[in-house]
Amino acid sequence: MVYRRTHQVVKRLAARRSAILAAARDAAAEGGMAAVQIAPVAVRANVAAGTVYRYFPSKAELISELIAEVSRDELAAIRRAADAAPGPSSALAAAVTTVAVHVLSQRKLAWGILAEPVDVDVSVSRLASRREISGEIAARIDAAVRAGHLPAQDTALAATALLGALHESLVGPLAPENLDDPAKLRDAVQTVTLLALRAVGVMDARARGLVVQAVLPAKALVGA
Amino acid sequence: MVYRRTHQVVKRLAARRSAILAAARDAAAEGGMAAVQIAPVAVRANVAAGTVYRYFPSKAELISELIAEVSRDELAAIRRAADAAPGPSSALAAAVTTVAVHVLSQRKLAWGILAEPVDVDVSVSRLASRREISGEIAARIDAAVRAGHLPAQDTALAATALLGALHESLVGPLAPENLDDPAKLRDAVQTVTLLALRAVGVMDARARGLVVQAVLPAKALVGA
DNA sequence: ATCAGCCGTGAATAGTTGTTCACTTCTTCA
């Protein structure tokens, strides 16, 4: 053979691949999953439509990777916030707040990743990602139950319900309008976190305390 | 003119219109909104594709009417159940249980009506329907607050969150698998209702009592 | 410098589905 991939080429290919993924992410953040179409994404990434297919075997694969990437970031953020909390209940509160803040800061993207319809091939990947995040929340609920802070319950179902509540109330079509106002945004996060904590059995008074503590560090994320 | 619509013809036209709507509903119940395509719906209704357009100006209009119809039924059921309850807290529990049971008994249809992606023209109608149901739940929460049974709160946001929790945990992709088993189904309804009641501030012990009372009459609906 | 082979291209292709319309069939009434 008279041609072999040199390190420089490998790097360029990886960069281009990332650029395409980033373009897809931008498109989704702007117009939801429906806006992730091969031609527009190619334009954003400064490549031709055909080139996209040199990097991803199909659109479904591209979207699957996009979802996986976003979910990986999300999961890491949840773990970081929860692990930094002083106890299981605080950790749960931190996890919930983190989800709320993240979802709000990228509403369209979150909507696309979480709810917007896609074809079957993609929903497999989406399901896996969602399961991971739901599992993480379930684990945090379970820890609080084992610590005696919460009544015994079906933690998997509870985690799913909490995520549903967060998503629907913050990025769903009935979500409040002017969440661009930071104050309103913080209120919404607090309110929803409170609902979530009470739902799994935290006493009202204690829940209010946990919410305040959890929102303080998370406020930084809102600004970022 | 030598032709005028006779009563018999008017009736036949109305029947055909209903048949098309019913066909659309069946299709949605079987395969979600994605399955509501003109050609298949026409076949189900025993008419030609073109005929559908004699009754509905566009597919979006057809789906909008479908959504409105289903939501109207849903809202009526919620009101009926809530009004039959002895007090505001019971009414709220009854309302939540009713939503849960209905959603479970027609999962695919509910998913299509509530969450499946559709084009913009349809989402207007969907939004209106959803707002009505959410408003009804909000009103029930508000009644319980005014009765002093619940702490003051943003009832609209709470109602939206509750519906999100119900939908996600019962018909979302992470919903438990074998809900066809009546016992499992009842458990799921109870668990989710309990979560919902606690979320808005009902004390755990009292919530458990309300759940049991609310599920008893609703069980009949499951069988139907 | 040169050539083998990979990378990038974008116009053409193909599949899917909502919508139209020229035509047929049915209904009503004189």
Place this chain on the structure above:
DNA sequence: TGAAGAAGTGAACAACTATTCACGGCTGAT
């Protein structure tokens, strides 16, 4: 019964997009 006009038909059309592929240009070893 026949004419006027409405209702029904379904093949053809149109719009949208994912995907392909034959070609031109670039890269890297000799």
